[in-house]
Amino acid sequence: MPQPSNRLQFFGESVIRRMTRVAQAHGAINLSQGFPDFDPPQALLQALERVTYEGPHQYAVTWGAPNFREALAKKQSHFMNIPIDPEKNIVVTCGSTEAMMVAMMTVCDPRDKVIVFSPFYENYVADTILTGADPIYVPLRPPEYHFDEAELRRAFAQKPKALILCNPANPSGKVFHREELEVIARLADEFDTYVITDEVYEHIVYEPHEHSYFAALPGMFERTLSCSSLSKTYAITGWRLGYVIAPPHLIDGARKIHDFLTVGAAAPLQEAAVTALGFPQEYYRQLLEGYREKRDTFLSYLDQTGLTYTAPQGAYYVMVDISPFGHADDETFCQWLAREIGVAAVPGSSFFREPVQQWIRFHFAKRKETLEEAGRRLLRLRECGR
Known part of the structure; x- marks a missing residue:
């Protein structure tokens, strides 16, 4: 049989989507793939319901x-x-x-x-x-x-x-x-x-x-x-x-x-x-305020763990330095984190051209109670390998 396209050898599957499967396999809170665990605005859901019948x-x-x-x-x-x-x-x-x-x-x-x-x-x-x-x-x-x-x-x-x-x-x-x-x-x-x-x-x-x-x-x-x-x-x-x-x-x-x-x-x-x-404009103000609260909630738990991170200026991701834990690479750490701590993140090396192994990415587009539970689990890192 002829070989598939050569371009396939230059990239693999999405690491982000793979980490979602890892989260599911271990029952971990998925802070890897950046999607919310809350519903769209009610007015939008009502519009969808109407369109379902009217086309x-x-x-x-x-x-x-x-x-x-x-x-x-x-x-x-x-x-x-x-x-x-x-x-x-x-x-x-x-x-x-x-x-x-x-x-x-x-x-x-x-x-x-x-x-x-x-x-x-x-x-x-x-x-x-x-x-x-x-x-x-x-x-x-x-x-x-x-x-x-x-x-x-x-x-x-x-x-x-x-x-x-x-x-x-x-x-x-x-x-x-x-x-x-x-x-x-x-x-x-x-x-x-x-x-x-x-x-x-x-x-x-x-x-x-x-x-x-x-x-x-x-x-x-x-x-x-x-x-x-x-x-x-x-x-x-x-x-x-x-x-x-x-x-x-x-x-x-x-x-x-x-x-x-x-x-x-x-x-x-x-x-x-x-x-x-x-x-109206008020929607976007409330959207931003909601994400600011989510950011502050999640970062407060990172502060309690003593982890070093770069405070996000926008979006809903945060890059965290895992070098104090001494893992061989960020992929191994993320697998361990999902399995043992119950929180899923993305290995930072998937985002860098440079040979970087010290960063992982979390997202905080989640309900407050989800972020608080993830935060409580992450507090266990204070006892692990530091």
Whole structure:
């Protein structure tokens, strides 16, 4: 029999999803894969119930139902502070995972180079491989996860076709401040590079930090493909509703690729989600306040354990230093943690290009009682191997 595709040898299964299975096998609290254990907003559930009976139940327009795109354009125009045309600037995708793949395939050819900051969300490397592109890694150095401008310039000097920017960042919880974004923008303009942004945590940014949309920087809209989804903002990770926002000449290409990848996102879910896109400003204030409380609850337990971590500036992840425990590697530690302590995390090495073994990632998108139980279990670490 002929051999399968060579590209399969360059990446494995998702470590994050594998750790969810480990959590299930040991009955551990799953703080590895970042999805909530609480329901979406009641108004959204009521809209879904209505759509169940009223429809639509057939294909929507391939690149997104018109009323969904109109609602999305109105919301994002407000938050991004730039005009977004629902007919010219949006393609709706099956989650931000597809949005990122569509963006990559829209601007990159095989053997093109793509800048990826390390640590990175694990999908980005797979995206470059599936596209046939070659990643150029630029480190974000813990504990503050800053980049070195000279290193970034050297990466740009290799003439990359695109740079991937996750902001707020998974796994580090870093929020790129305005000055950092302006550095990236100057280099992108100088070297004529596209920027693909992953902004799914755009509404989860903790004071005093602020989220700046890269596409809204002067002159950047024309070279930016902004990817996001409704998953994290409305606690509907299973609905798989994402999107790409970009200038018309890029959206035209993105729609073609999206059409032949998945045809279209689920029509009834788009119809129901129009309700969420119309939520008032107060919803986003309460969303942030809720996540701030979750963050503070979980970090208070980490403080009691004496573990070292980088306080997240945004998103709902925290990177924790496990070097005091003396395990051979972070994978072994995470297996032990799920089995013996009853809490599942992700080995940090799955996010780094560098040979790093001292970090693991927890997420805190859980109910307070779930986080408190996880915290009580983690307190047992004070007695283990320190």
